[in-house]
Each structure stands twice: as structure tokens, then as C-alpha cells.
Amino acid sequence: MTKPLLSLSEVTRRYRIRKGLFGARRELTAVNKLSLNLAEGETLGLVGESGCGKSTAVKLMLGLEKPDEGEVRIAGRSIDSIDRRSLSRMVQPVFQDPYYSLNPTRNVSDAVLQPLKVHRVAGDLKAQVRRMLDLVGFPTRLAEAYPAQLSGGQRQRVAIARALVLKPKILICDEPTSALDVSVQAQVINLLLELRRELTLTMIFVSHNLAVVEHISDRVSVMYLGQLVEEAETDQLFRRPAHPYTQMLLSSTLAPTPGAGLPSFTRHAAADATVQAKGCAFAPRCEGAQAQCLAKAPELERQDGRFIRCFYPKTAETRSLDKAVS
């Protein structure tokens, strides 16, 4: 692999939390020895349930949080050695809710203009703003409008324009379409696909919508309680998921085809990040958990082209065997 543009190596971030007002202090490891590598022009999907550490990982990549251990590097440089100003010209975020992420008292062209002013960019700024709004397909006649006057899709276009106006190389999308309606979601995805091609963007795409992740990503990382449990090329991950958690996620996704029925689970519990398990974090919910899984935590290993953290990964063979038995 060529030198990664963005890399996380063994990054850990812990928070101290209290359960309730007078509860005992506990430590919650939001991100646990997470390693990710992203080559230039690549799109990495990041999936997992709420509380799995996706958003903390995003904050670490944006330099909004400092890791307790490990290192985040951008273009080979440690993120600590890059000053705020330069960092924001390299990495930019697009957040979930364009209702909260835009200042309601600023009109659209001001919102997009502001980063250029802050960074004292030279030249005809108005023209740059206009070009950017054009690029994201935002109607110029609405350039003086305020966020409250715009639809959700239009707001997300403005948020994307503002993120890209400083020409960053990396765009980090944290659930960029989750607050949008289906038809608008498609428009925003199409826009991201187009911009990625035109500006050769490198992207992190965080979403709980697996169909969308599959559509846009080259590679996908699955997180569970702060750890990476599986990472593979998109096709491999979706066609032949090996980690039991990945399989659980995929089978929980409801396809728009009637008669497919609901997945059956025997174990109902949800993930609890504050419980420190000795063994595999997923073992309490895993149907295939064995004695070893409860005693010892599996390491992340490389196995036929994928990374996986599991003692008993279900490969294609064992899965077909399961079917034959049942």
C-alpha cells in the first residue's frame, strides 16, 4: 500500500464518567487501540451501533480530541505537530444535522465565505464562494437566504460547500444523510460521489445505514465497543462477513423486499460500554461464544485479505456447513 494519507495507530481514548449523580466514577474506553489507514482517494466506511466509538474516532481524526495513547497522522505528520489552522485546511467534517451545524444568523454565502476570511485567503472571495455553491448544486438565487429558509437537503449542500471551500484533502462525513428523507439522501450521496471524483477526495463515511455505506465505500471497518472487530474490502465484508457481530449487523438490516422476514436472535442484550469484560467484548451477545472467548480477548489478525478480531470467525465454509446441518 502507498503511504496512507490518514492513519490512526493504536489510538485509545478514555472518558471518566459517573453513573447517576452520586454513582461511582468509572472509566469508559470509547476508542480502544484503534488502527486505521486511509490511502489518498480512498473512501472508508465506518459502521457500528451507537456507543461503539465511531463519533469519538471522528473527533480524534479532526483533532478535536487528543488520544490518551497512540497517534493520529495526516500525510505522515503527527496531528499534534500540525497547528489548528493548517489542520483545518487538510481535514473537514460534514455532520449529521444541517439544522444544528449551520449558524442560523448567517446567510448562506457568509457561511461559506467565513473559512476563507479566517484563513486570509487571497483573491476574489465572492467568486470562490459562488464557484463552490455551484459545485455543490446550490441555487445561486438563494445565496442570501438564511438556514431557516432552506430545506434539509439544501442545508446539507451548504454544509458540504463550507467544508470544501478551503480545498481539504480529507472529508469526514459523520452520518451525513441520517437526518434526511430518502429522496434527499440520494441527492446528497450523488453529490458526494461526484465531488469525490472531481476533487479526488479521501473520505471517511460514518453511518448506521449499511446500504448507503456499501454503496459509497471502498473498504469498511466495523467497530464494536471501541474496538475494530473486522475490516475488509466492501464486497468481501458484505458478501462474506466473518465476524459474528458483522453478521448480526448485516442480518438486522431490513431489505425493502416483502416476505424476507425478521432475523431471529437468541440473545437480546445490547452492548454496554462500561462493563469491562475479560474476554471478547462481543462474547456476551455472541451465539458462537466458547469458553476461550470469555477467558481471553482475541487480537486483531490478518486473515485472507481482511482484519478480524475473533477466535472462531465464520468463514464461508463453516457457514455453508451450518446450513447443511440445520
Added chain:
Amino acid sequence: MSDAVLAIEDLTVSLPTESGMLRAVRGISLEIRRGETFCLVGESGCGKSVTALAVMGLLPRRAEQNASRFMVAGRDYAGLPPAARHSLRGREVAMIFQDPMTSLNPTLTIRRQMTEGVIYHEGLGRREAEERALHLLHQVGVPQPDLRLGQYPHQFSGGQRQRIMIAMALMGSPKLLIADEPTTALDVTIQAQILALLAELQEALHLTLLLITHDLGVVATIADRVAVMYAGRFVEQGSSEAIFGRPLHPYTQGLMGAIPVPGETPRGTPLSTIPGRVPDLVGAVSGCAFRNRCSQRQEACAEDPLPIFKASSSHEMECVLEPELALSR
């Protein structure tokens, strides 16, 4: 029509706004049979939640509501004030909402919240009410219900809270349960569990379900019949198999085309979109409200009333398109 739990004809709801009356629901008719799961699907602002609130009699006081028929539990409430339906809530019709955290009172115990309704409505004693609550919590899969009854909402996870909401809605043994986006705030794995629970309860208690959602995957998984709502009208209605197997209305087709289907939509290719945006429903709306976004628009689209095309006895749409044309797509 003795087996219809809910039968509504020509329901209109208008809500006052600063710029005038917003025609949120513009003449819908539906009939939900006992034991059935009926799904209302559509995008934000299409009127699906307003329809649910109208059924519950929970619309804001200044809303204007009309229907030529409004049968709930064998009685026609058309023309009667919403207050006439007070006694229906809980006992005949109950509702659960999207976000269980905001619909539970954070300062009251689960015991208090679950029992106060039946104590008030049915005059049950505390002991009896509590027994019913325990039984229902057990039925919805909340472990250790006797312990959990004394706890507060923040001590539960999102999925558990939704289970509690469902148990609470069932306290008055309603015949119709309305669920407005019940799984939207939940993770996919929890969503599947809650949907399985709803299906299980429906079977056990002979419940009728009116499910409101924007998620086509949820609809396909549990609906018997589906109504696709756009700008306050049902543009297409039919069995789940018919709607997903052969969507007729250009809007339904547009919705289905906009979601990537794993294994079918080639990766990274543009998804089909519906151009334009939802029309403003303040003031008069005539003809098909979708026509400005429709690629098959004709002159007749602006004329009222729009023709109804029946593809079968259980599948119809409101559109000027000819059957042959619709079939060929």
C-alpha cells in the same frame, strides 16, 4: 364491515400557521381490519403523523378536522368533537412514539407511569394495576420486572425504554396500537428486536397495528397493507406484495429507486432522485400535488378530481397514467 377496527372516509386536517391554513391531510380514506398491520409510509411533512394524531384525537385545539365517516370500535365519531373520543384513548386506541426518552417522564418511576392511566380510567386498585404492569413488562421482555418497576427512565437503554413504552400502551388492552416511527431512534439490531416484539404481541393479543414510518425496509418486513402518502393524500394503496412487487405511482417508484439495493445497485453509481421539493400546502392545492416533480406529467394532472386506477381489488393509485403505461414500467 364488522371486522374493521378503524374506518375513516375523507379525512381532512388543516393546521393554522402564520401564513394561513396548512392543509396537512387532504381527504384520505382507510379501513384497517382486525389483526392487520397497516403501514403509512412517506417523507417528512407528508401528513402521516398528523393522521395518527387525528385518530388519537390529539390534534392541537386550533386544528380543523373533518371526515364523513370516523368509525372507531364500532361507533361513528364523524361530526363529534375530538373530546368525544377521550374515553377511547388507552382502552381502544393507544400510541407509541419515536423517541422513548422524550415520551417518558424522567422524574417518575416506571411503576407510576405505567399504572396511573388504568387507575384513573378503569378505577383499578394499585395492587391490580401493578400486577398488570408486571405481567406486561414480562411479556415485552424486560428482565426482572419487579425490580425494574421502581426505577426511572434514565436507568434503561433505548431499546428497553421502547419496550416499556409498548407495555405502557398495552395497559388498557387497546385493540388498535398506533406506532409512529417506533424504531427510528434505535440501532438496527435493536430495531429488529422491537419489530419482532410487535409482531409477537400482535399475534398473542390479536392487536391491530397502524405503523407509521419512512423506512421502506421496515414496511416490507412487517406490513400487510401499505398506504404511500404524499402531500396529505394517499397516492397509492395496496398489499405489501403489490406495492413492493409492482409499484405503480411515479412517487412510489421514485422512493424505491432512491435507496441503494445491495447486490443490485452498482457501487458508486448515481442513485435515482426525485427532483424538486414538496409543494407548499398552505392555501389551495389542486390536481396532483406531485406533478411538478413527475417525469410523466400531463395536462390532465392539474385537474380535479384525479382518476383512481385500480390494478386489482387490493391495489390502487391516484394518478392519470393509463394502466398499460403503468404496467409497462
